[in-house]
Amino acid sequence: MPVHIGYAAMLERFPPAEAVALAALAESHGFTGVMASDHFQPWLPAQGQSSFVWSVLAALGERTTGDLGPGVTTPTFRWHPAMVAQASATLGALYPGRHWLGIGSGEALNEHIVGHYWPEAPERINRMFEAVDVIKKLFAGSLAGRDVRHSGQYFKLESTRLWTMPAVAPQIFVAASGPVTARRAGRNVDGLITTGAPAERLAALLTRFAEGAREGGRDPSKMPKVLQLHLSWAATDEEAMRNALVEWPNGGMRFARSDIRSPFEFEQLARTVRAEDFKGQMVISADPDVHRADIQRHLDLGFDRVYLHNVGRNQAEFLEVFGREVLPALRA
Template sequence: MLEQFPPSDAVGFAALAERHGFSGVMATDHFQPWVPRQGQSSHVWSVLGAIGERTRGDFGPGATTPTFRTHPAVVAQASATLAAMHPGRHWLGIGSGEALNEHIVGQYWPEAPERINRMFEAIDVIRKLFTASLAGRDVRHAGPNFKLESTRLWTMPAKAPEILVATAGPVTARRAGAVADGLITTSGPIERIEALLARFREGARESGRDATRMPKVLQLHLSWAATDEEAMRNALLEWPIGGMRFGRSDIRSPFEFEQLARTVRPEDFTGSMVVSADPERHRAEIQRHLDLGFDRIYLHNVGRNQADWIEAFGREVLPGLRA
């Protein structure tokens, strides 16, 4: 979470995690932190470049938004560059965005259906650029939201990065199955996740593809510390977002989130993330999601105790997981 740590620290934690058995990194694309206390929000593409140099595993932005702050052609260029520098390691996660980050350019902030349509058009632009550039030709695009004059990407890897769509909605998951290379979602009630994966499979089947061969990725928030009390304190102070049981895509300011965070209570985390000092509870929660069919699970411990957590999970949790 680049909202929580200076970029050099984030890169160092990624390298430390790899030394303790973790195999990849998902980084957030934020312009602002969720709450002022988090205190950071570095540029994701700069940090990913450094992570690529310090690690050997896979890496990508959990959900960059190529629809408001950044034109999809620029996102395509950034992604292709990373993939050219680190063949076979970089993937591109795309989401429909939140006002917290996207409103800063002063555009009208649309309702969710329009944001989602813009996202899928952006994917179309990026896909066209990847495909045409690999074939050595120019491409153009004229759609309801984006224009692209005749051009190509001059720096490309031998194979285009995978495009994964980040969503928690079943309708978007079905569209993702039809047009994207894979799915990213967050933890939640098992019934919701099962329905989401089922709709993703439907979309893949309708487009003549096999969903079992497509990446299904989970971002799993958790709070681990030396004691249960410290784990809960970390959750309340550092990640009150995890206890907010309402839509937040229209909230524009970290200071608004700070006011809302005052209403979050310990019981609000029940069912949304495990808050515990017991490594076995966390291992069981991770395994439960692996058993649902996820191929990769990226873990986010919400506290500042990153080094202790990485070492503890590398020693006590990761060895007990079954793919």
């Protein structure tokens, strides 16, 4: 069975036209899909970008042939879930069988900008799953040709439907970093999304997701398990470490980031990150085989889709080297 290794288009780091061109270049080197980040602000001022993910996804659909989705969007603060459902359904209609919908509970960096109260994590997660219910209702009702409505704890939807739908509703994946959310995802959606973490933590997430799937009467082996994997590859180990420290200090932060509101506040925290903080958090190496082994470990854990984000600006070189030396050696 072919291995599904996709490209992570980081819209907080690259202008939209460049991100689209890099995704097309990735496909030419053997990458098989695109996960595009949904940000209103970059993590750091120096990253310098934050384009509108739904516009970029449409452009990606024109320039590539693989799967594509936002990894992840938050239909709870900036967006009412009905609007996310409409955006997703439109992409699904434009690119049948290619689009999936990744949903998360959000970070203050992106979501606080509309001035809402920023709740604690349990409420954010409950909001996310209610938003999923609204989106699922709209997908199902619209495919059946009927209006739906919703009146819940956090959201209301007056009687309506989506008038543009693909023949099959997009799959919904939920982002989880903890076991409770992973289990709820298994019960309620089509797949799981998470990011790189120590193996024991990821194994626990996959176990809880599988438990939730079985509780929902589904076979977890047939449900997508999606991983976004941050890494730093460059021509030398020193350059790879420099890229990590300058471009992606996020990877060395060992504290929760969901309450940080400003890129400038994030910049101050990033100054505390040191080279040793990346150990066990993110692979930093000039050796493609070291990265190949790390990706293979994640495939062996049970992930069936891995989207790679190389933190340096050396994207073209990374895509060429990994397409030649890493992707062909991976096995499902």
